[in-house]
Amino acid sequence: MSTPTAVALEDAKVAFRLGDGRVYTAVEKAHLTVAQGEFVAIVGPTGCGKSTLLNVAAGLLKPAAGNVRIFDRPLAGLNRDAGYLFQADALFPWKTALDNVAIGLEVQGTPRSEALPRAQQWLTSVGLGAFAGRYPHMLSGGQRKRVALAQVLIRDPKILLMDEPFGPLDAQTRQVMGNLLLDLWSADRKAVLFVTHDLEEAIALADRVVIMSAGPSSRIIGDWRVGLPRPRDIFEVRLDKEFHALHREIWSVLKDEVMKGYAQSTQAAEAV
Amino acid sequence: MSRPTLFALQVLVAVVGIVLWQVLSTVPVFGKILLPPFFFSNPLDVFSQIVKWFSSGVIWKHLGITLTESLLAFVIGSAGGVLVGFWFARQPLVAAVFDPYVKMVNALPRVVLAPIFALWLGLGIWSKVALGVTLVFFIVFFNVYQGVKEVSRTVLDNGRMLGMSERQLMRHVYWPSALSWMFSSLHTSVGFAVVGAVVGEYLGSAAGLGYLIQQAEGVFDVAGVFAGMFVLSAFVILIDFGVTLVERRLLVWRPTVDGRG
Numbered sequence: 001m002s003t004p005t006a007v008a009l010e011d012a013k014v015a016f017r018l019g020d021g022r023v024y025t026a027v028e029k030a031h032l033t034v035a036q037g038e039f040v041a042i043v044g045p046t047g048c049g050k051s052t053l054l055n056v057a058a059g060l061l062k063p064a065a066g067n068v069r070i071f072d073r074p075l076a077g078l079n080r081d082a083g084y085l086f087q088a089d090a091l092f093p094w095k096t097a098l099d100n101v102a103i104g105l106e107v108q109g110t111p112r113s114e115a116l117p118r119a120q121q122w123l124t125s126v127g128l129g130a131f132a133g134r135y136p137h138m139l140s141g142g143q144r145k146r147v148a149l150a151q152v153l154i155r156d157p158k159i160l161l162m163d164e165p166f167g168p169l170d171a172q173t174r175q176v177m178g179n180l181l182l183d184l185w186s187a188d189r190k191a192v193l194f195v196t197h198d199l200e201e202a203i204a205l206a207d208r209v210v211i212m213s214a215g216p217s218s219r220i221i222g223d224w225r226v227g228l229p230r231p232r233d234i235f236e237v238r239l240d241k242e243f244h245a246l247h248r249e250i251w252s253v254l255k256d257e258v259m260k261g262y263a264q265s266t267q268a269a270e271a272v
Numbered sequence: 273m274s275r276p277t278l279f280a281l282q283v284l285v286a287v288v289g290i291v292l293w294q295v296l297s298t299v300p301v302f303g304k305i306l307l308p309p310f311f312f313s314n315p316l317d318v319f320s321q322i323v324k325w326f327s328s329g330v331i332w333k334h335l336g337i338t339l340t341e342s343l344l345a346f347v348i349g350s351a352g353g354v355l356v357g358f359w360f361a362r363q364p365l366v367a368a369v370f371d372p373y374v375k376m377v378n379a380l381p382r383v384v385l386a387p388i389f390a391l392w393l394g395l396g397i398w399s400k401v402a403l404g405v406t407l408v409f410f411i412v413f414f415n416v417y418q419g420v421k422e423v424s425r426t427v428l429d430n431g432r433m434l435g436m437s438e439r440q441l442m443r444h445v446y447w448p449s450a451l452s453w454m455f456s457s458l459h460t461s462v463g464f465a466v467v468g469a470v471v472g473e474y475l476g477s478a479a480g481l482g483y484l485i486q487q488a489e490g491v492f493d494v495a496g497v498f499a500g501m502f503v504l505s506a507f508v509i510l511i512d513f514g515v516t517l518v519e520r521r522l523l524v525w526r527p528t529v530d531g532r533g
Contacts (some may be wrong), residue, residue: 062428078432090430094448094525103444107435135525155434 006081006159006191007034007057012066015053026052028217029066032210034159037189041202043254044212046260050195051087051163053212058084058192059163070159083157085148085165091136097123097147098132104155122150126180140174146180153184160185160192161188166201174198178205178234186231199254203246204234211254214261222253290315313495321499326516331473335507337480341397341469342511345404346462350454353412358450361420382468386475395477404468409462412454419453420446455522462515466508470472481507 014027026049033127034040042050042105055061059078068075070082091100102119106112124127126146128204136144145165152160166174178201185192196202202209203226211222226236226246297307297314307314325331360367385406389399423445423489431445454461473482481504 058433060432080435082433084430084433086426086430088424088426090424090426092427092431092444092448094452095444096525105432107437107440107444137525137527151434 003035003037005033005069006036006038006071007032007193008067008069008072009033009053009056009063010069011065012053012056012063012068014049014056014061017062025064025217026215027056027212028219029073030220032220033103033193034193036158036191038208039185039192039194040208040210041196041206041207042210042212043196043199043202043250044218045214045254045258046197047261047265048212048215048218048257050197050212054084054161054163054193054195057159058082060084079159079161082159082161083152083155085152085160085162087147087164087167089136089144089148091144091147091151093136096132097128097134097136097139100136100147101150101154104151108155119150119154122154123147124169125183125184126150142169142177145169145177148182149177149181156181156188158190160190160194162192162194164196165194167196174201175234181205182230182232182234199247199250200238203228203243204232204237209246209250211250211257214264221257222250224250295521298365309494310492311494313498316506317495318498318502321495322503325499325503331484331503334480335503337397338466338469338473338482338507341400341404341472342462344397344401345468346408346465349405350412350461350463354410354416354450354454357416358420358446359415359478361417361450362446364516367417374410374413375526377406382406382476383471386472389472390476400469400472400477400480404465405473407464407468408461411457411464415453419450423449426481434456452523452526455519458515458519459512462511463508466511470504 009030009032012027012030012032013025014030015023015025018024030053032042032053036159040054044050052061057075057079059068059075059082070079078159081232087253092103095103098116098119099249101122102112102115104120105115110118120129120132123132126149128143128146128150131139131143139147147167166177169177182205192206194202194205199209209222209224209226210220211224212218213221224246228240228242293307293312294315297305297309297312299305309317360370382403386399386403389402393399393402428441428445430443436444469480470482470485473480474486475482477483481500485497485500485504488494488500
């Protein structure tokens with residue numbers, strides 16, 4: 001008896017054709033599953049193709065080989081069960097915060113009169129109830145992320161894909177956003193695939209931490225279960241002994257990859 | 273600097289300019305008038321000419337004609353620019369095929385088209401509208417084309433992941449992006465609509481501000497030429513002010529980069 005699998009990447013390989021005709025293999029034979037209700041974080045050095053893997057799960061990218069299964073069905077086209085939180089600003093700049101959140105419902109055919117009150121509720125639950133009429137450029141980076149979170153969650157996706165969503169934010173705001181995410185997530189426990197380069201963030205948030213090797217042709221080289229009790233508070237959990245032990249253990253593996261990735265990126269720069 | 277001070281200084285520039293003009297064109301300096309009235313007229317004559325136009329009411333007809341031509345040129349040129357810009361941006365093949373021709377036509381100084389338009393469309397307002405359209409069209413076209421092509425990849429992906437169909441992407445992503453680019457060039461395109469109308473009138477017509485100026489020039493009525501120029505400037509400033517108001521309403525969602533408006 002096991003919980004159903006929300007996302008399964010089976011030996012997924014991702015390759016790009018470069019401008020000069022060569023083929024660049026970003027990810028090699030990635031095997032990864034996310035169970036329903038499970039929060040999985042992918043950590044890896046910069047340029048290791050972790051965002052690429054996320055795009056494969058979203059259906060934005062087609063794998064060159066291997067399978068993608070969503071709830072045990074092969075994925076064709078975009079992943080309709082998933083909500084995607086982007087690293088960069090992805091809000092519609094010409095829509096107010098309220099309209100940005102409501103659009104997720106309107107697209108599905110929900111009448112505007114029904115979508116707006118629900119969007120207002122979601123804005124309130126991400127702490128922006130008073131900012132409904134603001135346009136994205138009038139909001140801070142953290143506030144924009146909150147709107148983006150509400151925009152994704154209002155559609156109630158079964159899977160949440162997050163691509164370094166809090167990357168551009170300052171350290172304090174990241175922690176606040178992390179706690180907000182955990183709060184919202186604990187309400188209905190969606191399957192989450194969370195990409196980050198921040199190991200601490202990954203351990204504090206996730207049930208499982210997956211480590212990728214440095215690119216190109218990066219692979220998944222480690223998979224740790226995080227046994228820290230929930231509900232967690234991101235500020236507190238970092239002081240936990242178990243947290244430190246796990247961090248040390250994973251870091252010993254990750255460190256080599258980070259150094260390799262760094263060496264490669266500097267060599268690449270010299271080659272150019 | 274406070275607003276009243278700034279305004280006072282701006283007025284001062286005008287006053288000094290006009291006084292200098294008046295003095296130099298009427299009072300001899302070392303026995304010689306530096307601005308001969310035949311070539312430079314003088315502010316009083318220009319002013320009385322403007323007053324005469326407005327008090328007799330003849331100017332309204334000409335202003336009305338120029339305004340109509342400008343508006344028609346703007347509306348038709350913008351509509352065409354938006355449609356074609358959209359079409360090209362969404363159909364790269366079409367854009368690639370037509371690219372050299374678009375560049376060629378755009379490289380042409382539009383004034384040389386005026387005689388052709390006069391020949392085809394007569395001396396009425398439509399030949400001026402056509403000239404204005406050729407100017408406005410390209411500005412709007414290039415902006416809309418750019419606007420549609422440069423929609424942020426992330427915003428587009430976000431729309432897709434939110435479940436938007438092609439039609440919904442069009443409506444919620446491409447269209448607003450294209451319009452924002454078009455509005456950002458509103459000042460330029462409206463200005464060019466007026467340029468098209470006036471130049472067209474100047475080159476052959478029976479009414480309009482360009483016609484007034486051309487008529488005055490024809491009889492060496494320099495005061496008339498200057499008077500026409502001043503009325504034209506005031507007219508353009510008024511229109512530009514109107515555009516600023518419209519723009520402020522339409523682009524509320526945009527961060528203000530420059531202090532314009």
